[in-house]
Amino acid sequence: MPKVDVVDLNNAKVGEVELSDDVFAAPVNQALLYEAVRHYQAGERSGTVKTKVRGAVAGSGKKLWKQKGTGRARMGSVRSPIWRHGGTVHGPQPRSYAYNLPKKMQVGALRSALTAKLNDGELKVVDSFQFSDPKTKGVRGALDRLEAKRKTLLVDNGENRNLALGARNLQGVTLLASYAVNVYHLLGHDRVLMSKSAAEKLSEALAL
Numbered sequence: 001m002p003k004v005d006v007v008d009l010n011n012a013k014v015g016e017v018e019l020s021d022d023v024f025a026a027p028v029n030q031a032l033l034y035e036a037v038r039h040y041q042a043g044e045r046s047g048t049v050k051t052k053v054r055g056a057v058a059g060s061g062k063k064l065w066k067q068k069g070t071g072r073a074r075m076g077s078v079r080s081p082i083w084r085h086g087g088t089v090h091g092p093q094p095r096s097y098a099y100n101l102p103k104k105m106q107v108g109a110l111r112s113a114l115t116a117k118l119n120d121g122e123l124k125v126v127d128s129f130q131f132s133d134p135k136t137k138g139v140r141g142a143l144d145r146l147e148a149k150r151k152t153l154l155v156d157n158g159e160n161r162n163l164a165l166g167a168r169n170l171q172g173v174t175l176l177a178s179y180a181v182n183v184y185h186l187l188g189h190d191r192v193l194m195s196k197s198a199a200e201k202l203s204e205a206l207a208l
Contacts (some may be wrong), residue, residue: 001025002118006125006196009142014127017196021201024118026111033116036109036183039101051091054079059086106183111206113186123152124148126201129156134165143173146193153189156180157197178202 001018001023008014019025036185059079067074081089117123124146131138143152151172156163158177167173178198186192194202 032109040184043098045097051088054087131162139166
C-alpha cells in the first residue's frame with residue numbers, strides 16, 4: 001500500500017497514512033478518464049434550446065387565398081415553414097443530454113484520476129480542516145502555506161461549516177464531500193487537498 005505523508009494546516013508533517021493500492025496505485029486509463037469527463041459534462045448541459053414550430057409562431061391561421069383559380073400555389077397559412085417568419089421544421093427541442101455510464105467504468109475512472117494526481121505530486125493529505133472561525137482570510141492563509149495558490153479542490157467528510165463559509169468566496173477553490181468526488185473536478189484542478197478521513201473513506205469505498 002502506498003504511504004502518503006499527512007500534514008497539518010501549516011504544511012508540517014504530522015504522520016503518514018496507508019492507502020489502498022487498488023485506489024491510489026491503479027493503472028491510469030486515459031480512455032476511462034475521457035469517458036468519465038464526457039459523461040459528467042453531458043449531465044450538466046441544460047438542454048433548454050427550443051425552436052418554434054408552426055403552431056407556436058405568431059400569425060393568423062386564415063387561408064391566404066382560395067384554393068383554386070388564382071394561378072398561385074395553394075397555401076393554407078402564413079405560419080408555414082416554407083415562408084419567411086414561419087415555423088421551424090425538425091428544430092431542437094428541450095431535452096436531457098445525460099446518459100448512463102456503467103458503474104464499473106465510473107469507479108475505474110475515479111481510481112485512475114486519484115492515482116494520476118498522487119503520481120504527479122498534486123494530491124496532498126491534510127490531517128484536518130479545522131478552523132476556529134468561518135473567515136475567508138484564515139482559509140486563504142492555510143492554502144498559501146499548503147502551496148495551493150492556483151485552482152484547488154478541497155475534499156472533506158461530513159459537515160464543516162467554517163471551511164464551507166471560508167472557502168466559498170475564494171476564486172478557483174472548490175469544496176466537495178468525499179462521496180461527491182468526481183473525475184471532472186479532480187482533473188480540472190491543479191491541486192487536490194484531501195482530509196485524512198476523506199482519503200481513508202475513498203480508499204475503503206473504491207477498493208476492489
